[in-house]
Amino acid sequence: MNLVDFLDRDAAVVAPDLLGTKLLVAGVGGLIVETEAYHPDDPASHSFNGPTPRNLVMFGPAGFVYVYRSYGIHWCVNFVCEKEGSASAVLIRALQPTHGISAMRRRRGLHDERALCSGPGKLCEALGITIKQSELALDVSPYALHARTEQSEIVTGVRIGITKAVDFPWRYGLKGSRFVSKRF
DNA sequence: TAGGCGATGGTCT
DNA sequence: GACCATCGCCTAC
Numbered sequence: 180m181n182l183v184d185f186l187d188r189d190a191a192v193v194a195p196d197l198l199g200t201k202l203l204v205a206g207v208g209g210l211i212v213e214t215e216a217y218h219p220d221d222p223a224s225h226s227f228n229g230p231t232p233r234n235l236v237m238f239g240p241a242g243f244v245y246v247y248r249s250y251g252i253h254w255c256v257n258f259v260c261e262k263e264g265s266a267s268a269v270l271i272r273a274l275q276p277t278h279g280i281s282a283m284r285r286r287r288g289l290h291d292e293r294a295l296c297s298g299p300g301k302l303c304e305a306l307g308i309t310i311k312q313s314e315l316a317l318d319v320s321p322y323a324l325h326a327r328t329e330q331s332e333i334v335t336g337v338r339i340g341i342t343k344a345v346d347f348p349w350r351y352g353l354k355g356s357r358f359v360s361k362r363f
Numbered sequence: 364t365a366g367g368c369g370a371t372g373g374t375c376t
Numbered sequence: 377g378a379c380c381a382t383c384g385c386c387t388a389c
Contacts, residue, residue, distance in 0.1 A: 215381070223381070233374060250382050251372030257381090270381060300382050310373095340381050360382095 180326045182318040187241035190216040190260040190267040195335075195351040197258070197269060199327035204306040205320075207279030209296060210327075212356040213272040215338050215349055217257070219265030222343035226266035236314045237266035244322065246303070246313035253300025256308050258317060272299050272339075272350075274306075275358040282307075298360040336363040 186193055194216040202208045217224040225247065226237045236245045237259055245257040245268055257268040274296035276283055283295045283305035296302035303309070317324050332354035337346060339361060352359045 248373055250380060253382050255381065298382070
């Protein structure tokens with residue numbers, strides 16, 4: 180697929196469309212089972228208050244990766260979407276591990292496969308994503324994103340862990356997946 | 364299974 | 377100096 184065309188759309192369209200695609204970082208990763216959309220005019224979005232050194236990549240073209248530190252401890256990874264008007268992105272919240280599971284277990288210090296990537300901070304640790312992997316293109320090594328092979332049923336819900344615009348249903352998950360961070 | 368809470372540091376005001 | 381797009385451990389049931 181053409182990655183830039185795929186991502187250069189409304190975040191609320193891209194987010195559910197990403198479910199079932201395969202994200203790999205240096206060969207380690209799995210199927211995306213949970214995402215959240217963040218809109219340009221969304222008070223909960225990092226881009227809402229305009230560009231800063233941290234979020235600048237969100238104001239660039241679609242197809243790039245935005246990594247930030249959350250709660251001073253964790254890393255979270257976003258895909259930059261269309262920039263029409265301002266900036267938008269999709270937060271990747273959970274993966275179903277398929278590739279490099281032994282490497283993920285080593286990084287996470289965990290055996291339970293379900294807990295390896297069931298949250299934005301967890302999947303970054305499992306895939307080895309830090310600020311060093313921010314502002315890189317998604318279609319260039321070490322990143323790779325592969326189109327899904329079959330259409331999947333999608334469930335929606337309210338976003339998690341935010342304090343603003345809490346009632347927009349911009350959280351998307353693969354129906355019935357055991358690998359999401361919280362049940363819908 | 365569900366809810367409370369401490370750890371911890373970059374970013375912005 | 378305050379704010380957090382979290383996690384994991386601990387309780388209570």
